[in-house]
Amino acid sequence: MVKRLKVLSALILCILALNVIGYAQEVPFGADYYVTADVDNLQPFVGERILYTIRFYDAISPPSHVDLPDFATFWRGESTAATRAEIIHGRQYLVKEQSIALFPTRAGIQVIEPTVIDILETSLRSGAQLQTESLSINVRPLPENAPDGFSGLVGQFDVTFSLEPTTLQVGEAAIFSVSLLGSGNLAQAKPAAPALPEDMWRVIERPASDIQRNGPLQSRQYRWMIIPLRAGEHVLPAPTVVYFEPQTESYRIVPGEPQRIVVRAADDGTVVLSAEAVNIEAAAEGAAFTPVLKPIDNIQFGGVNSGGRFWLWLLPPIITGGALIWRYQQRKEAQRKQQQAAWYAARKALAQAKKKRAYHYVRQAIYRYIEIKAQGVKPLTREELISIVCEHGDNRLAEALNICLQQADMGDFSPKTLNKDAPLQPLIEQTRKTLQALEQTWHD
Incomplete structure (x- = not known):
């Protein structure tokens, strides 16, 4: 899979390099400035990453202001900019290129409105306005009958799973993580949470890591706290990640291995959530954990009565509110x-x-x-x-x-x-x- 991703990255870079040759031919002879816009895929699937690129050819360096379209039916991702010099029709131009990753959110014909560049008036030169052509994108819907566990991931990924620790006490937390490496909509979708019996486990979602970028490839790690409520030796079901791969126009299911975990009973036989499992720490950071499964009604909080338990649940939002105001x-x-x-x-x-x-x-x-x-x-x-x-x-x-x-x-x-x-x-x-x-x- 990693080898396939490397080949894909090299192919993307080659295509981008070849396209630059053709864009320069669009500049009219004798023009002081000119602007173009294009996308690298006019028929993407919903959620598939496309690249919208603006190229401003400038021979006289006037002051200017760029007004981008609102991309109403697209989720906007990362943006990169580059500047280079080119000789076109025997004249030197400064080419300012901006590329924006877009992810369509709706099927059908979606229109990207023109980008407008205002050339500001100066004491030596009158102002002007340039604009690109609008682009019509034919967004294809994802195929029906998606496999169970599909949560909206679209792209091409290498998947790894981990669970640590594998020996712990009732009420303590293990961290289950899924790491994705590839190209796709990592910012808008995520793998499905582990499906575990509610009477035996409590699952709490942790914040995902920041997206790391290396050229056209991206990586991100998703984590969940898994808290056992019963002692014993358990075998967790094999985890899976389901995503849609536009290159093959098919869904892919990436399975992991079943995970063995040993849970020791507490000395007094009660189920007491460890400090790590309590989301006060997350509230202090301004982001509380989101429970994926419902909390168990019969959990005992180390002898705290019902009134005390009520105030414990109120404490995180109070701390969060105070932190946000500060x-x-x-x-x-x-x-x-x-x-x-x-x-x-x-x-x-x-x-x-x-x-x-x-x-x-x-x-x-x-x-x-x-x-x-x-x-x-x-x-x-x-x-x-x-x-x-x-x-x-x-x-x-x-x-x-x-x-x-x-x-x-x-x-x-x-x-x-x-x-x-x-x-x-x-x-x-x-x-x-x-x-x-x-x-x-x-x-x-």
Whole structure:
């Protein structure tokens, strides 16, 4: 299975590399900029991963803003971006490529609306608007008569099972895990929970691990706490994972091995859930466990009476609520401090501009302000800075900042004999007013 996945990964990369050659031929001769969009599969199944890719061919590097469609009938997955240079029709273009993983959620013809790119107007060039063509995706339904245990997994996976420990006491917890490696909808679906008798076991779902990515392959681990309620030597049924494989258009059943587990009786004969099984720890982390099977009515909690048991069940949501409120307040306080830091850094740089290297400090005020407001994301290019302002402010303020930067560039890099008498105070004041207006309209 692993060998088959490696071959699949290599095939995907080869297809993507070959497709790049054809896309460049779509750029009209003499165009300053051009945009295309495509998907790698026009007939996917429900839940099957497809890749939506936008390519923006740019020969003059204008400030721009990208408005993606809402992908209403698709679940949106990971996104990657890359930039490269290409010579097309004897002219060099900067090709900015963004790929977004999509998973269709509904069968039938699903339309992806156009992506719109606004070319912002500057003092040297008029604005424009580009858009891609809409794409019609014929989403096929999954075949009927899915096997028992199918929970919506679609893709191609390598599956491993584990159970630890295999010797424990009544009321203690073992961890049963299922690890999936491959390409598919790991974020939207998961394996079915272990099917165990309710009078002998309690099953509690644990949070799944984060999705790990390695090129086109992904991996994720799903875990359940299995708590025995009776002593003895037990053989758990062989676990299975069922998923639909689009390449073969068929359901696949991956079986595991039966698991042997030895359960010792408690000294006093009662069933007391261990501290690990109580979800207070999860509540402190802001995420309580979700019981998959119903709790057993006759469990004894180490001599705690019914009133005490009632308050024990109330404790986790109380702790969870308090933790969420505290985190919300901390987040708001951090945002307030971040706003103050951005405005303070900008004012400090503008104050320096009145003394020396004025044009340099005007640029620094703008870049430092945007860097802090965007939570440390450094706008390495002018276009990236303008795009961030458009996203969190508005286009008019983005254009005003762009003009301030252009004036600073002309003042700093033109011959000194031309700019020695240029008035600096109006530029500093205009920059201050623009940043102050952006401070009032900035939104996350």
